[in-house]
Amino acid sequence: MEFGLNQEQTILKNETRRFLKNECPIDFVKEMIEDEKGHSPPLWKKMAELGWMGLLFEEKYGGIGGTFLDLSIILEEMGRALLPGPFFSTVILGGVPITQGGDEELKQRFLPGIAKGDIIMTMALTEMEGSYAIDEIKSIGEPRSDGYVLRGRKMFVPYAHIADYIICPARTYQQGHSNGISLFIVDAKSETMNIIPLISLDLQKQFDVTFTDVYVPQNNLIGEEKQGGKLIQNVWPIAVVGRCCEMLGAMQRVFEMTVDYAQKRRQFGRPLSAFQVIQHYCADMAIDLECSKVITHQAVWRVSNGHPSTKEVAMAKAWSSDAFKKIATTAHQIYGAIGFTKDQDLYLYFRFAKAGEITFGDTNFHKEVVAREMDLQGVKALR
Amino acid sequence: MDFDFTDEQKRFREEVQDFLKSELEQGSFDPRQNSMGRGFSQEFSRKMARKGWIGLTWPKEYGGQGRSYMDRLILMEEMLRAQAPIAFHFLTDRQVGPALIHFGSEELKREFLPRIIEAEISFCLCFSEPDAGSDLASVRTTAVEEGDYYLVNGQKLWTSMGHRADYGWLLAKTNPDSNLPDHKTLSEFILDMKAPGVTVQPLINIAEVHSFNEVFLDDVRIPKKYLVGKQDKGFDQIMEQVVYERAGIERLMQNYTVREHLLEYVKTTKKNGKYLWEDPTIRNVISTLETEFNIGRLLCYSVAWTIDQGKVPNYEASVCKVFCTQYEKRLSDIATQIMGLYGQLLPGSKWAPYDGVAAESYLWSPSYTLQGGTVEILKNIIALRGLKLQTK
Numbered sequence: 001m002e003f004g005l006n007q008e009q010t011i012l013k014n015e016t017r018r019f020l021k022n023e024c025p026i027d028f029v030k031e032m033i034e035d036e037k038g039h040s041p042p043l044w045k046k047m048a049e050l051g052w053m054g055l056l057f058e059e060k061y062g063g064i065g066g067t068f069l070d071l072s073i074i075l076e077e078m079g080r081a082l083l084p085g086p087f088f089s090t091v092i093l094g095g096v097p098i099t100q101g102g103d104e105e106l107k108q109r110f111l112p113g114i115a116k117g118d119i120i121m122t123m124a125l126t127e128m129e130g131s132y133a134i135d136e137i138k139s140i141g142e143p144r145s146d147g148y149v150l151r152g153r154k155m156f157v158p159y160a161h162i163a164d165y166i167i168c169p170a171r172t173y174q175q176g177h178s179n180g181i182s183l184f185i186v187d188a189k190s191e192t193m194n195i196i197p198l199i200s201l202d203l204q205k206q207f208d209v210t211f212t213d214v215y216v217p218q219n220n221l222i223g224e225e226k227q228g229g230k231l232i233q234n235v236w237p238i239a240v241v242g243r244c245c246e247m248l249g250a251m252q253r254v255f256e257m258t259v260d261y262a263q264k265r266r267q268f269g270r271p272l273s274a275f276q277v278i279q280h281y282c283a284d285m286a287i288d289l290e291c292s293k294v295i296t297h298q299a300v301w302r303v304s305n306g307h308p309s310t311k312e313v314a315m316a317k318a319w320s321s322d323a324f325k326k327i328a329t330t331a332h333q334i335y336g337a338i339g340f341t342k343d344q345d346l347y348l349y350f351r352f353a354k355a356g357e358i359t360f361g362d363t364n365f366h367k368e369v370v371a372r373e374m375d376l377q378g379v380k381a382l383r
Numbered sequence: 384m385d386f387d388f389t390d391e392q393k394r395f396r397e398e399v400q401d402f403l404k405s406e407l408e409q410g411s412f413d414p415r416q417n418s419m420g421r422g423f424s425q426e427f428s429r430k431m432a433r434k435g436w437i438g439l440t441w442p443k444e445y446g447g448q449g450r451s452y453m454d455r456l457i458l459m460e461e462m463l464r465a466q467a468p469i470a471f472h473f474l475t476d477r478q479v480g481p482a483l484i485h486f487g488s489e490e491l492k493r494e495f496l497p498r499i500i501e502a503e504i505s506f507c508l509c510f511s512e513p514d515a516g517s518d519l520a521s522v523r524t525t526a527v528e529e530g531d532y533y534l535v536n537g538q539k540l541w542t543s544m545g546h547r548a549d550y551g552w553l554l555a556k557t558n559p560d561s562n563l564p565d566h567k568t569l570s571e572f573i574l575d576m577k578a579p580g581v582t583v584q585p586l587i588n589i590a591e592v593h594s595f596n597e598v599f600l601d602d603v604r605i606p607k608k609y610l611v612g613k614q615d616k617g618f619d620q621i622m623e624q625v626v627y628e629r630a631g632i633e634r635l636m637q638n639y640t641v642r643e644h645l646l647e648y649v650k651t652t653k654k655n656g657k658y659l660w661e662d663p664t665i666r667n668v669i670s671t672l673e674t675e676f677n678i679g680r681l682l683c684y685s686v687a688w689t690i691d692q693g694k695v696p697n698y699e700a701s702v703c704k705v706f707c708t709q710y711e712k713r714l715s716d717i718a719t720q721i722m723g724l725y726g727q728l729l730p731g732s733k734w735a736p737y738d739g740v741a742a743e744s745y746l747w748s749p750s751y752t753l754q755g756g757t758v759e760i761l762k763n764i765i766a767l768r769g770l771k772l773q774t775k
Contacts, residue, residue: 001385001386001387001388001453001684001688002384002385002688003384003684003685003688003689004384004692005384006384009384069384259770259772262772263772263773270774270775271773271774271775273766273772273773273774274773274774274775276763279762279763279766279767279772280759280762280763280766282765282766282770282772283705283761283762283763283765283766283769283770284762286698286702286765286769286770287702287705287706287765290682290685290699290702290706291678291682291706294678294681294682294685295674295677295678295681297384297386298386298677298681300384301384301385301386302386312677315673315674315677315678318670318671318674319674319678364667367666367667367670367671367674368663368666368667368670370670370673370674371660371666371667371669371670374646374669374670374673375650376649376650376660376666376669376670
């Protein structure tokens, strides 16, 4: 067992932090929240030049053949910097299903473009129920001679407004019977799509997307019909742990900011940190942070090495969802009233903590997965 | 980053498991009699000594194996999982030996280390006193130099296994100068528990167990050579050793059987025609405990890893101990709650599920977050020594 990063990984971490410190300062984050697009093409290009978008892809697709562990280091730093934009949706929700399920032609058509920063992607995973259960997907992909026609409504789709393509899971039918879920790559410029922005406390942009008889050519089906469920299952642990990594990086930052603030802010003629109750709050934050670190890194390592990871991934998200909220809430208590204003940056992390908790399954969702993995048989959360 | 064990570590774990399996088959120990680290068997410790498992991490020049703390953790995890009787050598292996190696004179090392490593002698800790608990530096027991010995007078409290140990690891005041801060007036000694003037009286805990003792010291003569390290430096020496007391996996694993029995209970018990595991509330608390257990275990391994990197895990060990002790406290509470009316039945009672392990653990549970540094003291350490928070 080894808990630290090796030399190469440490360099990657430090360089990523330095880059984001320069390119994604907190004022930029705030600007992007107000910005309608919430995305900066010049920054996007620079990130692509660093090889981040193609990190997981093979070299023949313009990638650098890195591991998920490498990507997780970048994601932690992105969470720390609260990087706005469609990186997660493009690389994880878009790139991973194409890499795992697409044929050679499809990979050649999309992956080099993603790696170069020319293609922005997202996935329309949830529908009106706001559920991640594949069984709840009601959208329909109706076969035509040369492709499919998509009908349905998707909710909470990240960055749909700037995406070039939206991966859309939909149900396909044969002789009137559901044939399971298939994944379609939909051209986001299609005229019969309606994209409505949601006003959310999340720092990332999310949308309500309606597909009204949207035509999808046959060669934009990822893999074959019915493979969608399996492909979503494959991308799921990467998305869940990826989110945990972003949350971990953000937690670390909140912790550092708060410990720093507690030592600078003076009341009763002393720094706040002179009071034992504040010292213990800081210790509580440190403990929650260390716990999040070991349980998340374990999940990263298992996913990255292709080991069975259902339980470890669920434990990481079940824990981190609570821990980040606890840390952010304790931070607010230490900051006092000024933390409740936009004079301090804490509120951005407080918002992220809630959004992070809710997306990709909250604590209770993942605890149910852990219970199932412990042979406490029960309903399948994600089939 | 690597969350797997090496092949060598896996083989070592199997070796320990095989040993324990064969000992159990031979009936060499009864796991039920050993809960909460009570199993005190010199015979069993001698068997471990023959395997080289006492002093596993000590340097080879002192008879140890020079192995990693990771290996020691694997050994301890398996011993505790099996509830093997390791109390005879537990303290000497973990604390006394390393402290002697670090601070002891060559003479003391030659006299004690071989006997520790052969499981010939056992130790207890004589640190705390009625007025020196969390504030350990305020011990009042005095050790006054007289000729070639120290004359010791005072009272010690919470001396676990004091009634069975051969020697005590004693902290006493050697400098009467009241202008000095307390922590610069203390020294460490090795105390012969059979020396004239040593009186050991039992102190029964709320689990009805005689584990603690009061130790009275009346004009006890300790030969000068039994001073450990430097005079008046005892407190600093203890602060260095105590990290290793907090670094272990025992806090997590001493209740391992409660965890196992609770799982079996919810899988096999029906209430109102339904298995307990079908209840969403129970599924939720059980998976919470499972997540916490996994985190606690990873924290223990990360402490061992830190030590193996040559660092003193002051901060890490405190984080680990706060978390693990609070986990085991919750575990005993939840286990007794889920077992319902049966959860109150103690060992020996008719109908007690799993011979009352849950109720027994619950009675012990107030001590989990107190012993070896209370949660509050540990949080002070995290904040002041780990995070180095400014106080002025």
